[in-house]
Amino acid sequence: MEIRELEYFLACCETGSFTAAARKVHIVQSAMSSAIARLERDLGVPLFDRSVTPVALTEHGDVLRTAAQRVLNAVQSARDDVHAASGRVRGTVVLGSTFSTGPLDLATVLTDLRTRHPEVVVQLRQSSAGSTGNLRAILDGSLDIALTASGKRPPDGIVLRPLTDEPLAFVCRADHPLAERAMITLPDLSAVPILRFPPGWGMRDTVDRALGLVDSATEIADYALMVKLIRAGFGATLMPASAVTGDGVCVIPLDAPELTWHLSAAVSARRRPTAATEALLEALTDAANDAANLGRT
Numbered sequence: 001m002e003i004r005e006l007e008y009f010l011a012c013c014e015t016g017s018f019t020a021a022a023r024k025v026h027i028v029q030s031a032m033s034s035a036i037a038r039l040e041r042d043l044g045v046p047l048f049d050r051s052v053t054p055v056a057l058t059e060h061g062d063v064l065r066t067a068a069q070r071v072l073n074a075v076q077s078a079r080d081d082v083h084a085a086s087g088r089v090r091g092t093v094v095l096g097s098t099f100s101t102g103p104l105d106l107a108t109v110l111t112d113l114r115t116r117h118p119e120v121v122v123q124l125r126q127s128s129a130g131s132t133g134n135l136r137a138i139l140d141g142s143l144d145i146a147l148t149a150s151g152k153r154p155p156d157g158i159v160l161r162p163l164t165d166e167p168l169a170f171v172c173r174a175d176h177p178l179a180e181r182a183m184i185t186l187p188d189l190s191a192v193p194i195l196r197f198p199p200g201w202g203m204r205d206t207v208d209r210a211l212g213l214v215d216s217a218t219e220i221a222d223y224a225l226m227v228k229l230i231r232a233g234f235g236a237t238l239m240p241a242s243a244v245t246g247d248g249v250c251v252i253p254l255d256a257p258e259l260t261w262h263l264s265a266a267v268s269a270r271r272r273p274t275a276a277t278e279a280l281l282e283a284l285t286d287a288a289n290d291a292a293n294l295g296r297t
Contacts, residue, residue: 001042003075006068008035009047013065016054069141070271077274083119084275090119091276096134096146097126098202100223100243102166102263103291104284113283120276128221130201138266144277145284146266149202151209160264161281163288168206168259170252171227171244172236179250186210186256195220195229195237203261207238210259263288 011021012032022032040047047061057065080091097106110122125143127133134146138158147163154160170184178184178192189211196217197203208214218235220226223243230236231248240261241251265284267273273281 001039003072005035005039006071008032009039009064010068010072012036012048012055013057013061016056018055066141073141073271077272080274080276088119089117089275089279091274092121092123093144093274093276093280094123094125094142095280096137096143097124098131098134098147098149098263099126099221100240101147102164102240102242102261103294104164104263104288105291109280109283109287112287113280116283117276117279120279122280128198130198130204130221132200135266138268141268141271144267144273145280147263147284148266149261149263151202151205151262154266157268157270158266159269160266161285163263163265163284164291165260165262166240166242167257168203168238168254168261169241169244170236170254171230171239171241172250172252173230173233173248174250175233176236176250178236178252181252183255184252185254193218193235195226195235197221197226197239203239206259206261210256 011024015021019029022029045060049056131148131150137143198219
């Protein structure tokens with residue numbers, strides 16, 4: 001079993017096609033098929049069900065996927081450590097981000113990281129599954145760092161590094177009955193239909209805990225669309241003020257400390273972070289501290 005064969009195998013897992021996987025790793029399709037066949041002969045089990053499209057992992061293939069990712073992570077970590085010993089930080093970091101990072105300016109973080117460590121490549125992923133989806137991706141190894149706003153205790157195997165927080169605000173149109181209030185309380189919201197973000201989002205967890213579960217809630221998985229709907233008179237919501245873009249809506253503070261949005265960086269407790277991952281974590285922490293100092297100023 002060779003490292004390159006494991007890389008080819010994971011490419012097939014990701015694309016669901018030998019042809020697409022071959023294009024991804026820049027080899028011909030016949031070479032990809034031969035590599036997977038050699039791997040299956042070496043292990044003595046089929047790894048893919050080729051009778052369906054896209055090809056599907058067998059039970060044995062599913063086991064190998066986790067093990068292969070672990071092996072490749074260790075190989076990459078060894079390479080990075082060798083380079084770090086000579087003062088160079090290099091490698092790829094897969095970062096899962098929430099759709100809003102609040103006071104944390106992610107664009108500045110990535111730009112500063114590239115200036116400090118030009119050989120570090122960050123692959124940014126955003127998922128409509130929200131914080132819950134990002135935490136699952138940390139556990140299965142497909143993300144190195146996940147920005148999460150979940151207020152729940154993280155699953156075993158995940159460590160959270162707090163970054164920043166921001167109070168939620170009540171966002172409505174100017175003709176809303178509560179638009180003239182200087183401050184909104186929880187009792188004020190008892191009879192107000194609130195547009196909510198999807199289950200799995202940290203925002204949804206926080207709002208559900210404070211206002212209770214609603215079976216028929218209108219769910220919007222996009223901050224910009226949420227603001228457009230409010231501007232059009234479709235409803236009102238709770239969200240961080242920093243995520244509100246454009247004019248035409250009222251943003252009113254809440255007298256409810258429990259309605260606070262917390263952003264953390266989640267990493268695996270079972271995998272040692274690479275030098276590149278540590279560099280990005282340092283950049284995120286520095287940016288969060290700068291945002292906090294600016295807020296105090």
